[in-house]
Amino acid sequence: MTADADSGGTDRDAVDLAFDDTEYIPAVAQDIDTGEVLMLAYVTPEALERTRETGRAHYYSRSREELWQKGQSSGHVQHVADVRVDCDGDALLYLVEQEGGACHTGFESCFYRTVDGEVVGERVFDPDDVYE
Numbered sequence: 001m002t003a004d005a006d007s008g009g010t011d012r013d014a015v016d017l018a019f020d021d022t023e024y025i026p027a028v029a030q031d032i033d034t035g036e037v038l039m040l041a042y043v044t045p046e047a048l049e050r051t052r053e054t055g056r057a058h059y060y061s062r063s064r065e066e067l068w069q070k071g072q073s074s075g076h077v078q079h080v081a082d083v084r085v086d087c088d089g090d091a092l093l094y095l096v097e098q099e100g101g102a103c104h105t106g107f108e109s110c111f112y113r114t115v116d117g118e119v120v121g122e123r124v125f126d127p128d129d130v131y132e
Contacts (some may be wrong), residue, residue, distance in 0.1 A: 018090040019045060027092040029057060029070075029102065032081050037074060038102035039110040041070075051080055057094055074130045076100030100123050 019025050019128040024042040031038055041059035043051070047067055057070040059079035071077030078096040085092060101124040103110040111119025 015085045015089050017045075017048075017053065017085065017092075018088060020090075024060060024062070025090055025092060027059065027094050029078055029096050029098075031098055032095040033097070036109055037111055038078075038096070038098055038108070048083070048092070051083065051094070055080055055097060056103045070102075074100065074104070074125075076125075076127075076130075078102070093121065104131070106130075 011040045011043060017116060023044045026040055027043045028040050029038045030036065030041070042059070042062060044060045047058040047060045050067065050069070054069075057067055058081050060066070061068055069077070077099050078094065079099070080094050080096050081093040083092055084095065098108075101108050101123075103112065104127060105112075106123045106125045106127045108124045109121050112123075113119050
């Protein structure tokens with residue numbers, strides 16, 4: 001799993017990432033099989049390093065001010081198959097194999113409703129059972 005500048009690259013060709021002043025960049029998690037966008041979270045250099053070391057998605061919680069592994073408390077982990085970098089180096093795409101639901105509200109994806117409030121996603125677990 002590398003963040004390469006070109007399709008034939010190796011780690012020695014790794015892309016410079018444009019972390020902002022607070023050391024965050026957004027990362028979109030996308031299901032590698034279905035292409036569904038599951039969630040958006042932020043990563044720090046340490047979160048990205050842990051993701052690459054373990055193969056499991058790590059993010060940084062700006063509200064809790066801490067590094068976290070997706071699924072650590074729920075068991076709904078994200079196995080990261082690849083990490084892609086956008087053209088400006090200021091956003092990441094995690095291509096993942098998701099176990100269970102990605103959203104802490106129990107839905108398969110955090111993008112389970114329209115701007116008008118219509119629920120279009122599928123609830124796959126009861127958060128009250130998972131986060132007691």
